[in-house]
Amino acid sequence: MASQKRIQKELAECTKSPPQGMTIALASESNLHKWHVTLQGPPNSPYAGGTFGLVVSLPVEYPFKAPTVTFSTRIYHPNVTNDSQGSICLGALKAENWKPASKLLGVLEAVRGLLVEPMPDDPLEARIADEYKNDRKEFEKNAKAYVARYAKGAPKYEEPTAAGEAKS
Amino acid sequence: MSGGEGASTPFLTYVVVKAHTNPWLSTDFDFDDEPPDLGIHKDIHQKKKTAYDISFKVYKPEDIQKQQDDLINEVNMILDIRKEEAAILLRYFRWNKERLIEDYMDKARQVLEAAGLAQSSAKPPPRLETIPGFVCDICCEDGEGLQSFAIKCGHRYCVDCYRHYLAQKIKEEGEAARIQCPSDGCNLIIDARSLDILVTPELAERYHTLLNRTYVEDKETLKWCPAPDCENAVECSVKKKDLDKVVPTVQCACSYRFCFGCILSDHQPAPCELVKRWLKKCADDSETANWISANTKECPKCNSTIEKNGGCNHMTCRKCKHEFCWMCMGLWSEHGTSWYNCNRFEEKSGTEARDAQAKSRVSLERYLHYYNRYANHEQSARLDKDIYVKTEKKMVQLQKESGMSWIEVQYLNSASQALQTCRQTLKWTYAFAFYLARNNLTEIFEDNQKDLEMAVEALSEMFEKPVGELADPKLKVEIMDKTSYCNKRRIILLDDTANNLANGAWTFNVDFMTPTPASGSSSRR
Numbered sequence: 001m002a003s004q005k006r007i008q009k010e011l012a013e014c015t016k017s018p019p020q021g022m023t024i025a026l027a028s029e030s031n032l033h034k035w036h037v038t039l040q041g042p043p044n045s046p047y048a049g050g051t052f053g054l055v056v057s058l059p060v061e062y063p064f065k066a067p068t069v070t071f072s073t074r075i076y077h078p079n080v081t082n083d084s085q086g087s088i089c090l091g092a093l094k095a096e097n098w099k100p101a102s103k104l105l106g107v108l109e110a111v112r113g114l115l116v117e118p119m120p121d122d123p124l125e126a127r128i129a130d131e132y133k134n135d136r137k138e139f140e141k142n143a144k145a146y147v148a149r150y151a152k153g154a155p156k157y158e159e160p161t162a163a164g165e166a167k168s
Numbered sequence: 169m170s171g172g173e174g175a176s177t178p179f180l181t182y183v184v185v186k187a188h189t190n191p192w193l194s195t196d197f198d199f200d201d202e203p204p205d206l207g208i209h210k211d212i213h214q215k216k217k218t219a220y221d222i223s224f225k226v227y228k229p230e231d232i233q234k235q236q237d238d239l240i241n242e243v244n245m246i247l248d249i250r251k252e253e254a255a256i257l258l259r260y261f262r263w264n265k266e267r268l269i270e271d272y273m274d275k276a277r278q279v280l281e282a283a284g285l286a287q288s289s290a291k292p293p294p295r296l297e298t299i300p301g302f303v304c305d306i307c308c309e310d311g312e313g314l315q316s317f318a319i320k321c322g323h324r325y326c327v328d329c330y331r332h333y334l335a336q337k338i339k340e341e342g343e344a345a346r347i348q349c350p351s352d353g354c355n356l357i358i359d360a361r362s363l364d365i366l367v368t369p370e371l372a373e374r375y376h377t378l379l380n381r382t383y384v385e386d387k388e389t390l391k392w393c394p395a396p397d398c399e400n401a402v403e404c405s406v407k408k409k410d411l412d413k414v415v416p417t418v419q420c421a422c423s424y425r426f427c428f429g430c431i432l433s434d435h436q437p438a439p440c441e442l443v444k445r446w447l448k449k450c451a452d453d454s455e456t457a458n459w460i461s462a463n464t465k466e467c468p469k470c471n472s473t474i475e476k477n478g479g480c481n482h483m484t485c486r487k488c489k490h491e492f493c494w495m496c497m498g499l500w501s502e503h504g505t506s507w508y509n510c511n512r513f514e515e516k517s518g519t520e521a522r523d524a525q526a527k528s529r530v531s532l533e534r535y536l537h538y539y540n541r542y543a544n545h546e547q548s549a550r551l552d553k554d555i556y557v558k559t560e561k562k563m564v565q566l567q568k569e570s571g572m573s574w575i576e577v578q579y580l581n582s583a584s585q586a587l588q589t590c591r592q593t594l595k596w597t598y599a600f601a602f603y604l605a606r607n608n609l610t611e612i613f614e615d616n617q618k619d620l621e622m623a624v625e626a627l628s629e630m631f632e633k634p635v636g637e638l639a640d641p642k643l644k645v646e647i648m649d650k651t652s653y654c655n656k657r658r659i660i661l662l663d664d665t666a667n668n669l670a671n672g673a674w675t676f677n678v679d680f681m682t683p684t685p686a687s688g689s690s691s692r693r
Contacts, residue, residue: 005308063306064336095341100306100333101323102352 003062007032010104019109027157033058036157037108041147042116046140047075050147053155054111056104066098069111072157076139076146078118078129089124090114220436220666224404224418224428226393229380232401236383239265247272250293252359257283259345259379262386284348284357286320294319294362296327304329306350319362323351327366334358334367344378394431395424404428411440413670425589434592437665438600445678446599450539460532468497468520497522538602545595548628559584562635570639579644583631583651590624590658597661605675609668616661623654 011032014024021040026032035056041047053072059065071086081087091097092110123129131139227235236255243254246269260283261268272279280287296315303310304326318324325333333350337343347363349356360379364372384390384401388408393400398420406416406428415436416428425434427443435443464473467483469490474483476494483494491500563577597617604610627650630643637643668674 003307006306009308061336064332099348099352099354100329100350101325106352 003058003060004032006063007058011035014105014108019105019112021112022108024108027055033060033062035104038155039112039115041151042112045116046143047115047147047151050075050151051153051155052151053157054108055157056108063100063102066093066095066102067104067107069093069107073155074146074150076128076143077115078120078123078125078132079114080124082125082128087124088114089119089122091122220415220417220662222404222406222414222416222418222428224402224416226419226421227390227401227403228421229399232380232383236263236380239263243268250359250361252361253285255379256285256345256357256359259382259386260284263383281355284346284355286356295365299324302326306333317362317366319349319356319358321349321351321354321356323349323354325350330366334363335371338367338371338375338378342378344375345382391428391431393420393422393424394426395420395422398422398424402428413672415439415666415669425592435596435599436593436662437669438596439669442600442603442676443596446542446602449535450542453535465494465497466529468492535602538598542595542598545591545598548591559631562638565635566639569635572639579648579651580631580638583627583647586651586654587624587628587631590620590654593658593662594621594624600665603676603678605677607675609673609675612664613661616657616664620654620657620661623650623657626650627654 011024011026018024021042023038025036027034027036035058037054037056039052039054041050041052051073052075055070055072057068057070059067069088069090071080071088073086074082074084075086076082079089088111090107090110092102092107118129118132120129120132128139128142131142236258239258240251240254243249243258243265244251247254247257249257257268257272257279258265261271268279277287294317296317298313298315300312301310302314302316302324304314304316305323306325306329309326309328315327316324317327317330330350334347337347345357347358348354349358360376363375367375384392389403389405390401391404392398393402400420400422402418402420404416404418406414408429411429415438417425417434417436418428419425426432427435427440429440430443432440432443438446460473464475466472467474467485467488467490469492470485470488472485472487474485476483482491482500484491492498493500559580563574563580566572566577566580567574594617597613597620601610601614601617604613627647630647630650633643638647665674
């Protein structure tokens with residue numbers, strides 16, 4: 001498979017010098033197409049002190065098709081669905097914006113950037129976006145409450161067995 | 169001698185533009201209204217232009233290609249840029265050559281950047297190259313002799329990745345005009361020449377088809393003919409905002425007649441917005457209304473619609489508890505002992521109730537009146553295909569049996585065409601009439617409608633005679649006369665409706681010409 005070489009290279013780069021506050025590992029050694037990422041809430045955000053799990057899935061056609069990135073830890077955020085799916089609205093991951101030469105490192109950095117600076121004008125959760133825009137205090141309170149409730153300790157991914165391995 | 173396709177278009181004039189004429193060279197398009205070159209329907213064609221005639225042109229795929237090529241060549245010469253780049257610029261400017269040239273002269277750099285082009289440079293056009301030490305950033309292959317490609321931005325990838333990328337864009341996403349360099353964040357558009365170097369001829373063909381499509385879709389004055397398998401496009405200058413004044417019916421060279429405004433099949437004399445409403449109403453209401461009309465009555469007291477679900481005539485309204493007789497609609501208490509067998513039709517309470525009932529049914533019945541006639545003509549129109557096939561058979565039979573020549577049996581073809589077209593028009597007159605408020609104009613309209621309908625039914629009857637009788641010269645003359653009369657009646661009707669529409673003279677009982685509910689229904693400015 002042509003994409004193996006590329007994924008291996010990207011994985012090596014990402015594990016060697018990951019984006020700030022992240023650790024990256026394969027969900028299982030045998031499958032290059034699923035990555036587990038732990039993300040420390042950026043210090044200058046309401047998510048500080050939380051540890052979030054991200055699941056990166058690379059389609060078979062990768063890098064010609066965009067990867068998908070989801071939060072496996074619940075998070076209170078305008079651009080992340082407020083459910084167990086944890087879908088993220090990220091411009092770089094949209095089919096029309098993804099380019100074969102786009103890199104996962106850039107995507108992960110963009111996800112982290114989203115925690116520092118949400119994009120309320122392009123929301124997945126309109127209510128939270130509204131709150132973010134009009135009542136920042138209330139938003140931060142809620143976001144912190146979610147961190148305290150869901151994002152303490154080692155993050156869980158979909159497969160409970162993989163959770164232990166992911167923490168380094 | 170006569171144009172084959174023209175023979176089936178007795179009423180509308182259209183012009184198939186020959187490849188050597190280029191209407192784009194002049195800034196404002198003039199639509200020549202030259203008469204088509206046929207002998208058979210000469211009498212009709214000689215007629216003066218009617219109010220519902222609009223100017224349009226039909227373009228074949230070659231013409232569409234030619235138009236693009238001509239524009240590209242012009243820009244190529246005027247701005248001294250390569251053809252494939254001129255094409256990208258033109259697509260970016262939606263083929264508005266004048267604006268492109270003006271903007272380019274003004275601020276070439278910004279224009280190029282916005283359109284996804286690199287600054288012009290004297291570098292030779294991109295080609296496949298083998299560069300020592302090259303590593304493809306997509307697949308990370310670095311084999312020796314790996315062929316690579318880059319457009320002007322210099323983002324170089326191996327030829328396999330490039331091909332894969334292009335194939336996916338073209339085949340899966342149907343993209344052509346805006347395929348960018350595979351590099352993250354690079355907006356440069358991959359030009360047609362580069363694409364032709366990279367992909368298989370089959371894919372390149374698909375790419376060019378898609379590009380052609382964007383040409384028609386980008387231009388407001390062009391629409392594809394919606395007939396199945398027809399590849400022509402029609403040009404018409406009627407604007408969207410004029411659709412309350414005109415019903416822009418055009419006819420493709422494939423003989424399909426459609427509305428340029430909404431791409432639905434010909435719906436003269438009804439304007440687009442009315443058609444939209446009517447179709448929606450029919451989709452929502454007709455079945456329900458029919459059923460309600462056939463199976464229910466309204467409570468004489470509270471007007472709730474009631475379905476009788478048992479055998480007994482003693483009805484008690486669920487809503488208001490009113491007790492009445494299903495048969496005579498009168499008070500149940502007046503029935504005395506003659507229960508279950510109502511024969512008291514003349515009682516006062518019953519008559520009054522029935523009057524009220526009738527009134528409440530009027531709007532429903534009114535709708536059904538128009539709907540049933542509309543649907544009837546639609547059904548007849550659907551049978552047109554069969555009629556046409558039958559006609560052809562009849563013509564062949566007639567030729568054999570009567571020794572008439574091909575040209576002598578063409579009157580049957582003309583009759584069949586007239587029937588189809590007139591029924592299509594009649595159908596829409598009923599939708600149109602449904603929304604008309606009553607006044608002097610509607611009376612004239614209904615007279616015209618009646619005349620056309622009677623003529624059509626008469627022709628229809630003659631037309632279905634057995635072949636033996638059809639050969640009778642007397643009937644032949646009658647059919648020819650009736651055909652011509654039908655066509656004339658149709659023109660009169662359409663001319664009248666189109667004139668009044670253009671002058672804003674119609675009064676409608678709904679205000680569908682303005683998008684938001686506004687004042688009076690007459691829209692005279």
